Amino acid sequence: MGLIDTDLSFDPRDPFFPTPGAYGVEWGVQVFTTDNGYGIDAASTHVHEGDRITLDTDRYALFGQQRIVETGGVRIEVVHDRGLLEWSITVRHDEPVKAVKLMLRGLSPEQLRAGWWTPSTGRGWAHGVDSRRFQIEYPGPDWVTAWAAVGDEADCSTLSIRDPLVQRQILHLHHPPYSPVPVVELVHVPLATSRSTAYRVPPIRLRLGASAAVADTDFEDHMSFVEGSFGLRHWETRPDVPEWARHTALVVTLHGQHWTGYVFNTFAQMAEALRFVTQHIEGHRVLAYLPGFEGRYYYAYPQYRPGEDMGGAEGFAALARTARELGVRLMPMFGGHGANVNRYPDWERSVLRNDTDRYVELLNRPDWDSDRVGEGDQVFLNPGEPRFRAHLVESISALVREFGIDAAFLDTLGYWFNDPRHNVMDGCKKLAAELRARHPELLLAAEGWWDALSAIFPMGQHYFGLDRDIRKPRVLTRYARTTGHLAEGTPGQGSTGVHEKGFMPRPPDVTREGHIPVVGIVDDTLPAHAEEVAAICRWASENGPR
Known part of the structure; x- marks a missing residue:
């Protein structure tokens, strides 16, 4: 109840x-x-x-x-x-x-x-x-x-x-x-x-x-x-928005490895997908979003290195080179909160707690392997805790230094918690400030959006199912931009890729002020639905910012 x-x-x-x-x-x-x-x-x-x-x-x-x-x-x-x-x-x-x-x-x-x-x-x-x-x-x-x-x-x-x-x-x-x-x-x-x-x-x-x-x-x-x-700034004057981001017309979600180990795309296949996409829309108007690049999605959290089953560091470097040649920007996905306790032994120091500090707060507990029982080792950590925040900053910085990524997406930060040990919003502000001090041109995006969050992250995902035709769009568009959620189904059967939603119909493409459309790519998308992907790219090219 x-x-x-x-x-x-x-x-x-x-x-x-x-x-x-x-x-x-x-x-x-x-x-x-x-x-x-x-x-x-x-x-x-x-x-x-x-x-x-x-x-x-x-x-x-x-x-x-x-x-x-x-x-x-x-x-x-x-x-x-x-x-x-x-x-x-x-x-x-x-x-x-x-x-x-x-x-x-x-x-x-x-x-x-x-x-x-x-x-x-x-x-x-x-x-x-x-x-x-x-x-x-x-x-x-x-x-x-x-x-x-x-x-x-x-x-x-x-x-x-x-x-x-x-x-x-x-x-x-x-x-x-x-x-x-x-x-x-x-x-x-x-x-x-x-x-x-x-x-x-x-x-x-x-x-x-x-x-x-x-x-x-x-x-x-x-x-x-x-x-x-x-401290909300208007989109046109925000110093934390790289110029290339103002021209982004399409987000291409290149799904990597599922929690179970199933690989939707290797890094080489991701590069081929980008070559296909840029035949139908200019590369400099494409942002490639990479969930599950680190290996088993959520299972590997919060250790963020290119997954070996997809090609490892060498394969990721080749993908980054291809993206640069095509003009495409890369945005890997990181967990703003999520962690596997087996991959982060210090989790109890930073785990989110309830408002009286009596128990651990869980955001969700997905059944990743379909045994109809939620997994037991997933927890959510507070970016307000200094050690976890430093871990996130260094993990993202390492990918900027080594591979030249252009953006970082931080999962679940749109969910707010009243943790008595560390103020969550202060943690988000410090996380963004530390990353921008190191990498001024790095675009930061988050899952979800609301007023104070938009002041920190100029781009956010709409939660799946939220009506995009909102009553007062300027509450968003004056300050930030959104994209479709990770769980938007891909062309064809509607696979949600690394996400736990299974299969969901892809929503129709409609023009919404301030919203950047998304097309997801899983293993069968281009072999079986290339023309639909091409049509989506052409539609985004015609309707998006230039």
């Missing part, structure tokens, strides 16, 4: 308070520590009303209001200014604060029926239509920046969290039986690395009854804040 299905089995009896300038809209607050969840004690609350509501209390109540807890307190200010509401919430407790939840009820029923959308929501659909339960989390593919709207674009209300740090934000809608109307929850989760007994929640802003133009202006204001907080 997923977390979205977990709920209280009783009425927590939270007190709700009026909102200035918004008749009928009410709000409440819950505070969560590492030991328990707490509501506001209704009896001890002092509320001063007007255009600015101030709430003070020096006591909590356990959910259900059965027992009062005389520890810490809450101070909340709600300000109304020309249609914009802003919550400032400060909490104290004897126990470390784990999360704070702002609850809203009484929003427009018409808007709630239309559903919620974010900048990365696909056109024509929404979350929570007809007030159905849903949950989205920042940072992630469903919520790439902490701004959301409810209602039709022409008549909506907008939410914005003005957080200068990358911290978990959760937007949840449900209609519990004890509430007369649906309840919107906005949960803020502070960084575990700096957890304390006192915390100030970043400002939460709600604009009611916005037109399309007003909502768009609100979104622009949010993005201006994000740009300043995370």
Whole structure:
């Protein structure tokens, strides 16, 4: 059962308070520590009303209001200014604060029926239509920046969290039986690395009854804040984008060796594939992406040397020479987190931990060999841990020095973790900074994208299945570019190559602003589907940047 299905089995009896300038809209607050969840004690609350509501209390109540807890307190200010509401919430407790939840009820029923959308929501659909339960989390593919709207674009209300740090934000809608109307929850989760007994929640802003133009202006204001907080630069002026990358029109995924040892392409076969591709699109507009170049995909992680079964260092050097002759750029794939414990004995020092440092966090546990049981030796490491980060930097640098690779793709970095030992985002920033200090012309790409990640990596992959026709494409295209995911099926039967998805139909080629199309090559692709590959190359040449 997923977390979205977990709920209280009783009425927590939270007190709700009026909102200035918004008749009928009410709000409440819950505070969560590492030991328990707490509501506001209704009896001890002092509320001063007007255009600015101030709430003070020096006591909590356990959910259900059965027992009062005389520890810490809450101070909340709600300000109304020309249609914009802003919550400032400060909490104290004897126990470390784990999360704070702002609850809203009484929003427009018409808007709630239309559903919620974010900048990365696909056109024509929404979350929570007809007030159905849903949950989205920042940072992630469903919520790439902490701004959301409810209602039709022409008549909506907008939410914005003005957080200068990358911290978990959760937007949840449900209609519990004890509430007369649906309840919107906005949960803020502070960084575990700096957890304390006192915390100030970043400002939460709600604009009611916005037109399309007003909502768009609100979104622009949010993005201006994000740009300043995370150092986002516009694509045209980014110093971390080599000039060749601005002209890339096609990514060719040359699958190497599967976890089981099955070889899709040797390095010599990869070179032949590039010779074929460049007959149909100019080589300088092609980026060759190399997953599984290191040998058994994921099994060899995080040891990154050219796999012997594909031709070893000599074969990889020959592939690099061919690519240079053709004008093609090479982008091997590295694990931003992944590791086989048998290949990295120091894994426990850097393994990702849960927010209370009690257990190891797993991103996933694929069944690589199809025995229908997930493998047991795959873990995920934190690039914020200095030794693992140094290992990644040196592994990538070695391939730049020895083979002249042009780019490095870092797997899984789009997944964020609240590790209490090392800040994951700080680790990503340091990783990128150290690589660029050594290799200023090296393009860095990551799996996934969201606002702060795009500030570090100018190129990212769309998660498989994410609708590319997003509502506000400039949340991406103003700053970065994306490519199709590794798991996009290849021409023919749709093999996903080294990926664990097996076979998936290749999605149709469509022009999306800021998106670079992908064609994957496995062992049977060119022998059996050469004309389809050629057609894809020609289409990309005609429709891509020059």
